[in-house]
Amino acid sequence: AQAAAQTSLNLNVLVKSDEVFRGVDFQNLRRVSVNINSNFSDPLKLGGNVSVGRSIARNLETPRLGQSLNLNVWGTVKPTSRLVLEPEFTFSSLHDLDTNEEFFSGYIVRSRLNYQFNRRLFLRIVNQYNNFSDRFEVDPLLTYKINPFTAFYVGSTHDIVDFEGTTGFYQTQRQFFFKFQYLVRT
Numbered sequence: 001a002q003a004a005a006q007t008s009l010n011l012n013v014l015v016k017s018d019e020v021f022r023g024v025d026f027q028n029l030r031r032v033s034v035n036i037n038s039n040f041s042d043p044l045k046l047g048g049n050v051s052v053g054r055s056i057a058r059n060l061e062t063p064r065l066g067q068s069l070n071l072n073v074w075g076t077v078k079p080t081s082r083l084v085l086e087p088e089f090t091f092s093s094l095h096d097l098d099t100n101e102e103f104f105s106g107y108i109v110r111s112r113l114n115y116q117f118n119r120r121l122f123l124r125i126v127n128q129y130n131n132f133s134d135r136f137e138v139d140p141l142l143t144y145k146i147n148p149f150t151a152f153y154v155g156s157t158h159d160i161v162d163f164e165g166t167t168g169f170y171q172t173q174r175q176f177f178f179k180f181q182y183l184v185r186t
Contacts (some may be wrong), residue, residue: 006039006040010034011033011035013033019056021056022062026063029065031051032053033052035049042078044078045075046076047073049071049072051068051069051070052067052069054067055094057104064096066095066097068093069094070092071092073089075087083116084112084113085111085112085113087109088109090107106132109128110129111127112126112127113127120145122142122145123142123143124140133161135159137160138157138160141153142154142155149181150181151180151181152180155176156177157173157174158171159172159174
């Protein structure tokens, strides 16, 4: 359904599905999901979806059927014409249908910051915390475009884990990179 101010609402229902995974026959997989997006203004856009139903615990040695819950919320915030912030939150859990044993449960929080200094110079920083692996990542990238076909890129990746020591977080991996892009015409 399309509503006023560029807002859409979708409802998806998986009525019945059968699947064989690793030799195990799963029947009556059912899920319901609701998705909403709203682009009601240029400075602020919001969206989200939620899905509940039966899913397969594929991460187990012997897969089992479980009750799943997936939630995703995102947005785009433009405080100025040069600055764009894109936060996102994702939650996922799966529990055994019979015993309610938790197969997994966790979340990921991600943000992306884009800043356009001028027509040629652009900065992007992606931050992400993954609760499943207790890992925090920071990935900055600076881009300088000479023209649409020629650009310089300088960036890095930083992986940080919480090892629960006295200082808390510890950087486990760091990479720096440089890229030059040029279109050769013949």
